[in-house]
Amino acid sequence: MLRSCAARPRTLSALRAARGGAPRPARDPGPARRSFSTEKVIHKDHSLPNPSWSKDLRLLFDQFMKKCEDGSWKHLPSSECKVPQRIHSFKTYFLDSKPVKEDQLSQARPFTRSYEVGQGFEYAMFYNEDEKRTVCLFQGGPYLEGPPGFLHGGALATMIDTTLGVCTISCMGLFMTANLNINFKSPIPLCSVVVISSQLDKVEGRKVFVSCNVRSVDEKTLHSDATGLFIKLDPEKSLT
Ligand SMILES: CCCCC/C=C\C/C=C\CCCCCCCC(=O)SCCNC(=O)CCNC(=O)[C@H](O)C(C)(C)COP(=O)(O)OP(=O)(O)OC[C@H]1O[C@@H](n2cnc3c(N)ncnc32)[C@H](O)[C@@H]1OP(=O)(O)O
Numbered sequence: 001m002l003r004s005c006a007a008r009p010r011t012l013s014a015l016r017a018a019r020g021g022a023p024r025p026a027r028d029p030g031p032a033r034r035s036f037s038t039e040k041v042i043h044k045d046h047s048l049p050n051p052s053w054s055k056d057l058r059l060l061f062d063q064f065m066k067k068c069e070d071g072s073w074k075h076l077p078s079s080e081c082k083v084p085q086r087i088h089s090f091k092t093y094f095l096d097s098k099p100v101k102e103d104q105l106s107q108a109r110p111f112t113r114s115y116e117v118g119q120g121f122e123y124a125m126f127y128n129e130d131e132k133r134t135v136c137l138f139q140g141g142p143y144l145e146g147p148p149g150f151l152h153g154g155a156l157a158t159m160i161d162t163t164l165g166v167c168t169i170s171c172m173g174l175f176m177t178a179n180l181n182i183n184f185k186s187p188i189p190l191c192s193v194v195v196i197s198s199q200l201d202k203v204e205g206r207k208v209f210v211s212c213n214v215r216s217v218d219e220k221t222l223h224s225d226a227t228g229l230f231i232k233l234d235p236e237k238s239l240t
Pocket residue numbers: 083086087090161162165166169174175176177178179205206207229231232233234237239
């Protein structure tokens with residue numbers, strides 16, 4: 001259910017209660033939109049259409065789902081729950097250190113999936129293995145406002161980092177962002193849809209160079225372009 005701005009928690013304690021209190025009630029999307037893992041936990045796929053998606057986002061999503069039919073593109077599911085195997089692999093890099101307490105970790109969720117449906121980051125990603133490309137269809141909701149009526153630059157940076165990160169992780173394994181360089185060329189109207197097209201450019205040892213551009217749905221407006229450097233994690237080194 002969409003929450004109005006008036007219903008947003010105004011105090012820190014209200015915010016904490018909203019974030020850390022009782023688990024959110026499940027919003028069952030119906031059989032066609034449930035996804036299951038081999039784990040006992042049922043993970044809901046947040047990258048499938050929901051009522052907050054605009055016509056533009058639905059049309060683009062359908063176009064990419066068609067491209068998936070011959071196997072050249074893959075739709076990447078996105079869960080608010082953790083991916084246990086990847087998280088376990090990632091935790092091995094922390095070695096002996098415990099930077100985050102277990103109870104805090106149990107509250108953790110991906111930043112881009114931490115808003116109510118429709119209010120924050122609505123997106124779906126598609127991956128082309130042969131071309132080493134990832135495309136993100138992104139609709140930034142009303143809680144992501146920067147300049148009045150426009151998307152916050154940090155929200156776009158988040159989606160660029162996530163798209164480049166997914167592109168790198170899908171192609172190569174466990175990496176972290178070392179450098180992100182973004183040119184903001186044209187502001188993005190709030191609640192509009194943009195297409196983030198990323199590609200893997202070069203691999204040099206542990207370094208992966210990726211880039212992307214962000215365009216309007218009609219492709220006429222170049223909103224941003226960006227480059228990223230991702231470093232493969234070294235199991236011999238602690239992150240903390
Ligand atoms: C990332 C998540 C993994 C978990 C996966 C689990 C589930 C996946 C599900 C969904 C995917 C979502 C994708 C989300 C993407 C989000 C990505 C992030 O936001 S990551 C968070 C932000 N980044 C950080 O906090 C990184 C902090 N930095 C570090 O930890 C380290 O600096 C490092 C990047 C790990 C590199 O350190 P390391 O000691 O290993 O390397 P070196 O310093 O020896 O450098 C190696 C090599 O790289 C060059 N280098 C390093 N940094 C830079 C830089 N900033 N600019 C240019 N070059 C750099 C360095 O010179 C060395 O080069 P050379 O070998 O030629 O000498």
